[in-house]
Amino acid sequence: MRSSIRCSTGEHATGGVPGHAPVPTIAATAPMHITVKLFATLRRGRFDREILDCPGSTKVLDIVTRLAIPEKQAAIIFINSRHGGLDTELHEGDTLALFPPVGGG
């Protein structure tokens, strides 16, 4: 079920026929639920973990902007435990984890 939603959303968000506006289907506009986890200093004035409703086509940068996180502060980005970038497209049910620059060991 989840993968079919992901698939149709992705097609309409990134593709479509050149020269034509994306077809407004239910799948493309249906809000997605993205679990967003913030860590270290990014939590200050924000939250630790929330499920955000996002439009069908949402990139990491959209969420970072929405949360008023300076781009440089979103230094380490995980989507479902894999490294991603600000340009990475998100899909229904994804977990996005954002970290500022951190180190230790």
Add this chain to the structure above:
Amino acid sequence: MDKILRIDMGAKGGPQVKVEGLGEYAGLGGRAMTSSVVFKEVPPLCHPLGAENKLVIAPGLLSGSSASMSGRISVGCKSPLTGGIKEANSGGQGAQVLARLGYAAVILEGKPEGDDLYKVFINRDGVKVEKDNSLKMLPNYDLVDKMKGVYGDKITCISIGPAGEMKLGAASVAITDIEGRPTRHAGRGGVGAVMGSKGVKVIVLDDTGLKNREPKDAEKFRAANKKFVEGLTTHAVTGQALPAYGTNVLTNIINEAGGYPSYNFKDGQFAGASKISGETFADIETKRGGNATHPCHRGCVIRCSGTYVDKDGHFVSKQPEYETVWAHGGDCGIDDPDAIAQIDFLDDNIGLDTIEMGATIGVAMQAGLVKFGDAAAAIGLIKEVGKGTPLGKILGSGAAVTGKVFGVEKVPVVKNQALPAYDPRAIQGIGVTYATSPMGADHTAGYAIATNILKNGGWVDPLKPEGQVELSRNLQIATAAIDSTGMCLFIAFAILDQPETNQALINLLNAFYGWNLTGDDVTALGKKVLKMERDFNAKAGFTKEQDRLPRFFTTEKVGPHNITFQVKDAELDSVFNW
């Protein structure tokens, strides 16, 4: 720092003190010093607890100067845990004070007959070695209190707890911090057991009346230090994240990356991670009136340590490091910060390596000796070690011995030394370091986490084998050099990203010694150190077959990535081909 102190603990008629010039060891510090002495003077086939082994304690090249971050001390020997060469590195006040006293190295040699215990006192007037059997089996905190009673509050102690006296494989050498507490440890490889075998319980240092070491070119040195400190304080990791949360800021990120070994390396994530994260520890410390930002030695501007207090505000331990929190936390299925802080104190007090002990208890839990997640039982096991019961001695001998005794297949060690807090299947670069470092499994020897996970100094995909050998090689070389300067390894976060901060470090060395080192010279130093260490190990009987991870990392997948360690043996064998 123009002299070497040798104490022959096995001399006829009692310990004999000899102070000599630097000779062939001139221009060396820290790990370069300890590894050079061990390489040149210790027979590789000797028994680590025998008279032929030597314990070498060396401040770094810049220790005792006003260079920020220069308070790291190296403790070297042939390791009773790995059977190879060992350099264990620690913060605390030891490096600065020993360097101000003028010693580039203290070398404990020989072996006393009988079981008398000695203390060594070093101040500006000289060195005294005295028999003191009243110190026997004193834990580190009690020992330091006793020494303060004798020598005053301003001393620095380098000591062993009961674990070192019992010559256990997990025994550490403790170094006192700014408050004079024995919280910083040269933990790895059983260096405390070698100190115990020499019959030395404590080296008390008093630098009263002595000033910082003076650089050759004071003006250039000041300018370089200013630039260096600017680089550290403005870098986001060394200027913000480490001061605010300490090393344990890593719990959440390594867990999120799926590289957090839990339940003795069964899973790559731990459900209780957030309860023991750096964020949580910092909250607790702040709410209870502890301290979340604290330096381990004077002159540190990163201040990644802290003070952990109980609900009533009483001292429990220093802020446990990430590795400790992982080893005694997630690896054992424990998610109770108070319990972990209590174990941290017990380890420090008994004189044990927190990584080795946590991994060992994980193995004991795997064996069914106690249950995963049972914090009270884990505390009980550590206390067994302190008491020196037969079970305690088995556990205190480390994960490999414990695994053998209890018939456990899954024992996370390389060269008999326990793996630290990163699963090499989900973070393949660190697996290369674990497998190939001459030290045995050691994250600090080539901290691939920086580039695999933290995107520091670039990015190499942690889930793929490509690029990991080169990454680990370069980091191992750089680390061997940094470990020789006396600088805290955490400066690497800034110098990997900022060429001007790296140059400032080289300028510090040049201004201090009147040298003309280039970046290439520093790289050459790192290679030289590694080559000596590898050569020593080869003569001690190590072959490429020891440069391997335990088999289960290549046969058992770990979630959430469902992946095994992918770097091929032939690639591991190419790490030191430069």
